[in-house]
Amino acid sequence: MTRRLTPPERYAFGASLSSLQAPNGDPCVRLTAGDLWMAARTPDGPGTLHLSKDGGELAATAYGPGADYLEDRADAIAGLRDDVSDFPALAKAHPLVHQLARTFAGLRMPATGLVFHRVLRAILEQKVTGVEAFRAYRMICRKFGEPAPGPMDLVLPPDPAAIAASPYWVFHPLGVEQRRTQALLRAAREAGRIERCAGAAEATRRLTALPGIGPWTAAEVTRVAYGDADAVSVGDYHVPNTVAWGLAGEARGTDARMLELLEPFRGHRGRVCDLLAHGGIGAPRFGPRMPIRSFARY
Known part of the structure; x- marks a missing residue:
């Protein structure tokens, strides 16, 4: 069975769904210009969602025991439940934000519910280069994942119970040091409670109550799992500088300065950060970049 969805005018399919796919070969998600394949562990069991552009509509087809869940949430996963009705007025508070809001008017924020x-x-x-993080993510998904339902060659995201039952040393050859591993194991043990959170605010409280998970991690989660347009990644290496540069022409910014500059856009502060990223806004770089490390040989 296929569900038909009507996206908003100028809907940006690839840009809206790009946050669902980890860069450089996500084993669980495949995104092209006109198709999204996403494997998921739903409350009803494993499933795979296929979203495809079909003329001016989207076609949503799902496979596996979790198919009904994924088809019911297909509009949210596509970002079609993202309410931007009050954002154009807020965007006028800054000429660059106003310009970006018009340029990327078809951009929507997904809400997977997962x-x-x-x-x-x-x-x-957390606190590593993207190359390190995405390499570890791919290796963990392949180690713990299982074949996903449907015709596409994807694996299911790791079962939190399998993660929680694994000792620390299993993750070391996968490129994850003890600090992040311990945070991951704690989150896996609490996965049932975390998945049952009613919304972004409750999820943020539960997540940040776990040692090793702070505001940055919680914001990265709620922005995609709940479509939280106000989630700001406080503590990020780049975002404060990007916001300071884009909104005030300041080459460097602190978290406090970033939040001050974003305050006129409350309710959509995370959306503004996303728009700056999509617009290619970046502060000047000074000094060396963070080195890429490997923990596997230790």
């Missing part, structure tokens, strides 16, 4: 998969990615991305 939390642990995003927790896994966010923890692995």
Whole structure:
């Protein structure tokens, strides 16, 4: 069975769904210009969602025991439940934001409703380079994942129970040091409670109550799992500088300065950060970049 969805005018399919796919070969998600394949562990069991562009519509087809769940949420996963009705007025508070809001008017924020998969990615991305984080993510998914339902060659995101039952040393050859591993194991043990959170605020409280998970990780999770347009990644290496540069012409910014500059857009502060990223806004770089490390040989 296929569900037909009507996206908004100028809907940007690839840009809206890009946050669902980890860069450089996500084993669980495949995104092209006109198709999304996403494997998921739903409350009803494993499933795979296929979203495809079909003229001016989207076609949503799902496979496996979790098919009904994924088809019911297909519009949210596509970002079609994202309410931007009050954003154009807020965007006028800054000329660059106003311009970006018009340029990327078809951009929408997905809301998967699936939390642990995003927790896994966010923890692995803590305080390391993207190359390290995404390599570890691919290796963990392939080690713990199982073949996903449907015709596409994908694996299911790791079962949190399997993660929780694994000792620390299993993750070391996969490129994850003890600090991140311990945070991941704690989150896996609490996955049932985390998945049952009613919304972004409750999920943020539960997540940040776990040692090793702070505001940055919680924001990275709620922005995609709940479509939280106000989630700001406080503590990010780049975002404060990007916001300071884009909104005030300042080459460097602190978290406090970033939040001050974003305050006129409350309710959509995370959306503004996303728009700056999609617009290619970036502060000038100074000094060496963070080195890429490997833990596997230790």
